[in-house]
Amino acid sequence: MRRILILISGSGTNMQAIADACQQGRIDGEVVGVISNKPGVLGLARAEAMGIPTAVLPHTDFASREEYDAELKLVIDSFYPDFIVLAGFMRILTPTLVSHFAGKMVNIHPSLLPKYKGVNTHQRALDAGDKEHGVSVHFVTAELDGGPVILQARIPIFPGDEVEDLQERVHEQEYRIYPLVVQWLCTGRLQLTERGAMLDNEILGPYGYAAD
């Protein structure tokens, strides 16, 4: 059973989707811990309700990003994870920490990377007049949201859409594909086909396609 550690900063709905998938046997892994950089967030309550160990490491307690990441590395290592999953974790990580976990750390980003790296992605897609938007799961590297994309899912943008509409449609795809990617990390089983990514005969569907 692979050991999955999840880092959050907020509501933890993606953490919940992955933890549920583990409990339902859709991921051959267990969530061994949840770390938040913000105290009192809903994601911590979600984890505690599932009996998952939690830790809070406020970035505001540290004088620099480097000092924070040095402590964060120790806390991460204390869980002995096989993989580190960023799920709404809103801190930019230093190259030192990222290189320590190279190939073992993934992130979910609410845009069709390489479009709209950073924050406020839904508003930026609306402002640009895009007809579609989406979500990307990628390996974490020193370059913010620049790591190799593993899997993406697309959503349509309709006239009159607002940020909340995109947020809801993107969340639906997030909860679908993030558990698939984590299962791929745990088992290596993710067939990439012309119809999209397949995992154990589950096709991602028309809006799901593997990065080339």
Ligand SMILES: Nc1nc2c(c(=O)[nH]1)N[C@@H](CN(C=O)c1ccc(C(=O)N[C@@H](CCC(=O)O)C(=O)O)cc1)CN2
């Ligand atoms: N070195 C990397 N660190 C992180 C990556 C990455 O790819 N490489 N992904 C991000 C996740 N992310 C978007 O998906 C993201 C998170 C945070 C920010 C950001 O601007 N953070 C600010 C603080 C914002 C806040 O506290 O609300 C900051 O760190 O100063 C942009 C994008 C996770 N880290």
Ligand SMILES: NCC(=O)N[C@@H]1O[C@H](COP(=O)([O-])[O-])[C@@H](O)[C@H]1O
């Ligand atoms: N740049 C990172 C970023 O914006 N991540 C986004 O934060 C949300 C977290 O929700 P959650 O805490 O409920 O999982 C998710 O929509 C995720 O894509």
